[in-house]
Amino acid sequence: QVHLVESGGGLVQAGGSLRLSCAASGRTFSNYAMGWFRQAPGKEREFVAAINWSVTSTFYADSVKGRFTISRDNAKNTVYLQMNSLKPEDTAVYYCAASDSYYGRMSVMYSNWGQGTQVTVAS
Numbered sequence: 001q002v003h004l005v006e007s008g009g010g011l012v013q014a015g016g017s018l019r020l021s022c023a024a025s026g027r028t029f030s031n032y033a034m035g036w037f038r039q040a041p042g043k044e045r046e047f048v049a050a051i052n053w054s055v056t057s058t059f060y061a062d063s064v065k066g067r068f069t070i071s072r073d074n075a076k077n078t079v080y081l082q083m084n085s086l087k088p089e090d091t092a093v094y095y096c097a098a099s100d101s102y103y104g105r106m107s108v109m110y111s112n113w114g115q116g117t118q119v120t121v122a123s
Helices: none
Strands: 003-007 010-013 018-025 033-039 046-051 058-060 068-073 078-083 092-099 117-122
Touching (some): 003 092, 018 092, 033 068, 033 078, 046 068, 046 078, 078 092
Parallel strands (some): 010 117
Antiparallel strands (some): 003 018, 018 078, 033 046, 033 092, 046 058, 092 117
16 A cells, blocks of 8 residues: 655635645555546545656546646655646645556546645635
């Protein structure tokens, strides 16, 4: 198992930016594909972005494409989510997730999860 801790959430005005970080410990980080998901109040958890083990592939939900960027630093055991041009509808708890056998958008396929960090975008 890998232990994940998110940070970087907060309150921001619409149009602003935030960078989320997810620090991993416990296993070899570079063996894991990483994903970001979010869950707004009263809604199901949804996929945001994912990056593969070797940093050669990323993909995004249509709702964030062009505004969010996922990246990772395997030397620092950290994955990032740069969020620009934030909208009120981006308000949610953001979770990072890790899988050593799956790279995709299905949350049920990720076996390791962080505790989440709140992002609130004010209009």
